[in-house]
Amino acid sequence: MSLTAPSTRPDRPSLRRRLVRLAERATTPLLPADYLDLFDPLRPGADLRGRIVEVHPETADAATIVIRPGADWAGHVPGQYVRIGVDVDGIRQWRAYSLTHGPRPDGFISITVKAVPGGLVSTHLVRESRPGTLVHLEQAQGEFVLPTDGGKFLFVTAGSGVTPVIGMLRNLYPVADGGVVRLARAAAYDIVVLHVAPSEPDSIFIDNLRALDAAGLIRLVARYDDEHGVLDVADLETLVPDLHERSTLACGPGGLLDALQDHHDARGLDLLTEQFRVTTLVVGEGGTVDFTGSSSGAGTTVDADGATPILDAAEAAGVLMPSGCRMGICFGCVLPLKEGAVRDLRTGAVTTATPGETEGSGVPIQTCISAAAGACVIDH
Amino acid sequence: MTVLQKKAHNPIGHLTPEDIEQLGVELDAIRQSVIDTRGADDAAYIRKVIDAQRKLELGSRAILLISMFPPAWVVGTAGLAVAKIIENMEIGHNVMHGQWDWMRDPKIHSTTWEWDNASPSEQWKHSHNELHHTYTNVIGKDNDLGYGIMRVDEDQRWVPFYTAQPLWNFVNACFFEYGIAAYDLELGKNLATKERRNDPEFRARAKVTLKKIRNQMTKDYVIHPLVSGPSFLNTLAANATANLIRNLWTHSVIMCGHFPEGVETFERKSIVGETRGEWYLRQMLGSANISGSKAMHFMTGNLSFQIEHHLFPDLPSNRYQQIAPQVQALFEKYGLTYTTGSLPRQVASAWKKVIRLSLPNNFGRKARAKVLPMLPVPTRRTVDDAAAA
Ligand SMILES: Cc1cc2nc3c(=O)[nH]c(=O)nc-3n(C[C@H](O)[C@H](O)[C@H](O)COP(=O)(O)OP(=O)(O)OC[C@H]3O[C@@H](n4cnc5c(N)ncnc54)[C@H](O)[C@@H]3O)c2cc1C
Ligand code: FES
Numbered sequence: 185m186s187l188t189a190p191s192t193r194p195d196r197p198s199l200r201r202r203l204v205r206l207a208e209r210a211t212t213p214l215l216p217a218d219y220l221d222l223f224d225p226l227r228p229g230a231d232l233r234g235r236i237v238e239v240h241p242e243t244a245d246a247a248t249i250v251i252r253p254g255a256d257w258a259g260h261v262p263g264q265y266v267r268i269g270v271d272v273d274g275i276r277q278w279r280a281y282s283l284t285h286g287p288r289p290d291g292f293i294s295i296t297v298k299a300v301p302g303g304l305v306s307t308h309l310v311r312e313s314r315p316g317t318l319v320h321l322e323q324a325q326g327e328f329v330l331p332t333d334g335g336k337f338l339f340v341t342a343g344s345g346v347t348p349v350i351g352m353l354r355n356l357y358p359v360a361d362g363g364v365v366r367l368a369r370a371a372a373y374d375i376v377v378l379h380v381a382p383s384e385p386d387s388i389f390i391d392n393l394r395a396l397d398a399a400g401l402i403r404l405v406a407r408y409d410d411e412h413g414v415l416d417v418a419d420l421e422t423l424v425p426d427l428h429e430r431s432t433l434a435c436g437p438g439g440l441l442d443a444l445q446d447h448h449d450a451r452g453l454d455l456l457t458e459q460f461r462v463t464t465l466v467v468g469e470g471g472t473v474d475f476t477g478s479s480s481g482a483g484t485t486v487d488a489d490g491a492t493p494i495l496d497a498a499e500a501a502g503v504l505m506p507s508g509c510r511m512g513i514c515f516g517c518v519l520p521l522k523e524g525a526v527r528d529l530r531t532g533a534v535t536t537a538t539p540g541e542t543e544g545s546g547v548p549i550q551t552c553i554s555a556a557a558g559a560c561v562i563d564h
Numbered sequence: 565m566t567v568l569q570k571k572a573h574n575p576i577g578h579l580t581p582e583d584i585e586q587l588g589v590e591l592d593a594i595r596q597s598v599i600d601t602r603g604a605d606d607a608a609y610i611r612k613v614i615d616a617q618r619k620l621e622l623g624s625r626a627i628l629l630i631s632m633f634p635p636a637w638v639v640g641t642a643g644l645a646v647a648k649i650i651e652n653m654e655i656g657h658n659v660m661h662g663q664w665d666w667m668r669d670p671k672i673h674s675t676t677w678e679w680d681n682a683s684p685s686e687q688w689k690h691s692h693n694e695l696h697h698t699y700t701n702v703i704g705k706d707n708d709l710g711y712g713i714m715r716v717d718e719d720q721r722w723v724p725f726y727t728a729q730p731l732w733n734f735v736n737a738c739f740f741e742y743g744i745a746a747y748d749l750e751l752g753k754n755l756a757t758k759e760r761r762n763d764p765e766f767r768a769r770a771k772v773t774l775k776k777i778r779n780q781m782t783k784d785y786v787i788h789p790l791v792s793g794p795s796f797l798n799t800l801a802a803n804a805t806a807n808l809i810r811n812l813w814t815h816s817v818i819m820c821g822h823f824p825e826g827v828e829t830f831e832r833k834s835i836v837g838e839t840r841g842e843w844y845l846r847q848m849l850g851s852a853n854i855s856g857s858k859a860m861h862f863m864t865g866n867l868s869f870q871i872e873h874h875l876f877p878d879l880p881s882n883r884y885q886q887i888a889p890q891v892q893a894l895f896e897k898y899g900l901t902y903t904t905g906s907l908p909r910q911v912a913s914a915w916k917k918v919i920r921l922s923l924p925n926n927f928g929r930k931a932r933a934k935v936l937p938m939l940p941v942p943t944r945r946t947v948d949d950a951a952a953a
Contacts, residue, residue: 206787209779209782209783209787212780212782212783213678213680213776213779213780214618214678218671219618219622222615222619271604271667271669274602274604274605274608274666274667275666275668276669479675480673480674480676499668502662502666504670504673504675
């Protein structure tokens with residue numbers, strides 16, 4: 185038997201591809217999407233967006249925002265967060281918020297936001313956002329998730345740090361009209377929640393936690409600063425006697441997480457943390473930042489002081505910058521530093537790039553937490 | 565007009581350097597007041613305009629699918645012409661100025677915007693935003709003064725080519741978008757010598773422009789007519805007409821910005837070491853407004869507030885009208901002339917100048933009194949000036 189290569193016709197683009205090309209020719213210099221967006225911004229193939237369907241208050245200064253995500257939303261694992269772009273005073277701002285539900289039957293997603301004093305986006309979302317508003321989304325991400333095979337866990341949540349945890353708990357123990365549903369897969373989990381808040385009325389989701397506790401599904405240990413005093417991690421073993429058998433997942437302010445880390449390290453215990461906020465430790469000296477390369481911002485020189493992230497300084501100067509969480513965790517803002525020095529605003533660590541010595545493509549830096557520490561050249 | 569520095573009566577002779585700096589401070593304050601209040605309403609405005617413009621374009625093109633029916637042709641063509649004008653003027657020109665960059669919306673940003681015009685936005689931004697807006701009305705620096713094909717100032721040297729400039733101007737008006745593309749490519753200069761013609765940088769830019777033109781033409785003169793089926797020729801004619809109307813309109817508006825009588829021009833050396841106050845002053849004297857209805861302002865992309873636009877090219881266009889009274893008050897306070905007039909008047913004035921200057925300065929007239937030696941821009945007195953004063 186002889187093998188002959190199947191006769192190949194010259195590749196003809198598919199009908200669909202040809203139609204798309206025709207549409208592109210008909211709409212140039214715009215794209216067909218620019219017109220479709222006018223009518224259906226949530227359609228498949230569109231940039232990922234969402235529409236707010238509901239805003240309901242949780243406490244005096246926190247609200248849950250339910251969003252219908254665009255058709256291309258790929259789903260999430262409870263505990264993950266979503267980066268959301270909101271227009272505040274007409275300016276697009278991106279922030280990260282934990283998803284406070286498991287995957288929902290209605291396909292919606294929800295976040296719960298606590299308005300931080302002076303906080304631009306959180307205040308806007310809690311007080312100003314209205315159903316019907318279009319927001320911009322990225323796919324869910326984050327490693328702060330429960331292992332799928334069960335186990336014994338301690339959740340430590342402080343303030344709005346309860347949000348990713350409530351997402352996980354709701355996924356394990358959904359509430360239906362008749363009360364909490366006991367799922368088979370939940371049987372493998374033994375969970376204690378240590379919830380810390382300034383005071384009881386400030387506690388987001390405390391009712392949900394109490395209901396789960398009352399149903400015997402979790403054990404809730406609530407500590408209020410005004411009632412019990414500020415939590416001392418040394419008391420953990422008293423509050424949670426079987427601490428040593430548990431893996432800890434903690435979400436809250438940096439100070440608490442640092443203390444927990446030291447405490448757990450000393451005892452050889454597992455700890456997974458999620459932090460919402462970075463602290464500014466060191467002030468750099470500032471300098472000029474030159475953008476080179478092929479982007480639209482190339483050729484711009486920005487004066488940045490030592491306390492301002494290069495991202496903010498560049499945006500203020502009109503350069504369109506990639507960004508995400510704006511707090512050093514997502515790496516959505518990374519650009520190569522070709523030359524110069526930047527200082528990490530969190531740790532004070534200085535990163536330098538010397539042409540000829542460092543890699544040709546430059547040293548990737550996170551512009552959102554790096555301030556200029558002298559004149560810099562950034563490829564963008 | 566004659567460059568301001570050579571005029572018998574210097575319109576800014578009464579201003580001291582301190583006056584000019586104070587003027588700058590007051591203009592900065594106006595600018596800041598807009599920046600401080602820029603917000604959600606402004607963002608909603610531009611989004612609404614973009615939304616409406618796109619729907620108008622879609623609707624007009626849909627109607628043109630049956631353009632063999634005369635009413636459909638008329639309505640579709642009118643709609644498309646209006647849509648194209650809005651796209652070029654109130655949206656494209658202003659977005660590319662960075663007027664909306666502060667919104668940080670990558671879809672409405674000077675660095676990403678491409679407009680429905682033959683000239684690629686990159687090249688337009690260079691020749692318009694960087695050159696024209698920086699060197700406004702400086703003879704020899706601002707190529708917008710006559711676009712390199714016309715003489716629009718007494719101080720531009722006359723050559724016989726200019727005799728036919730009313731014709732050039734009319735042809736340029738009809739094909740304005742291509743005129744702009746050629747101008748942004750500095751075609752006159754770059755085709756002049758073999759060396760320039762072969763310059764790889766020029767060739768690369770020319771390639772980009774040709775590709776843009778090809779895409780634009782394919783859209784308007786092939787794809788949409790083809791989609792119209794039996795209305796092929798009617799749609800083709802409709803699109804050509806819409807482009808022609810857009811070209812004539814934008815050309816007229818733009819002529820009104822800097823060519824009418826009353827607008828000053830400046831000597832090249834007068835801008836050396838120019839302060840911010842002096843730059844502002846040059847913009848004030850080098851631009852002219854158009855007075856008229858709200859609809860007219862909108863259709864000019866608020867370039868009818870050319871003075872305000874030249875003072876603050878990156879402020880949102882919807883705010884020019886609002887600050888115009890404050891700006892006009894400053895003109896009065898500092899004894900300057902706020903040049904403005906109705907559209908027909910300003911267009912006529914600009915055309916009159918194009919026709920007059922097609923001939924040498926003193927053609928058919930008695931030689932004018934000898935022009936006085938340069939009068940000073942007050943900050944840079946020369947020995948001559950001191951003697952004259
Ligand atoms: C992975 C991740 C998940 C997050 N999940 C949630 C969530 O589920 N719910 C939620 O409410 N927030 C969450 N955040 C925090 C959120 O992204 C914003 O940082 C927060 O809403 C403040 O933004 P803002 O624009 O209001 O404040 P900004 O205007 O950016 O800051 C204003 C002031 O508030 C301070 N500040 C900033 N962030 C915080 C903070 N987290 N707590 C206290 N003070 C702060 C700043 O230092 C500054 O002084 C999460 C952050 C990350 C990185
Ligand atoms: S934007 Fe997230 S790392 Fe900077």
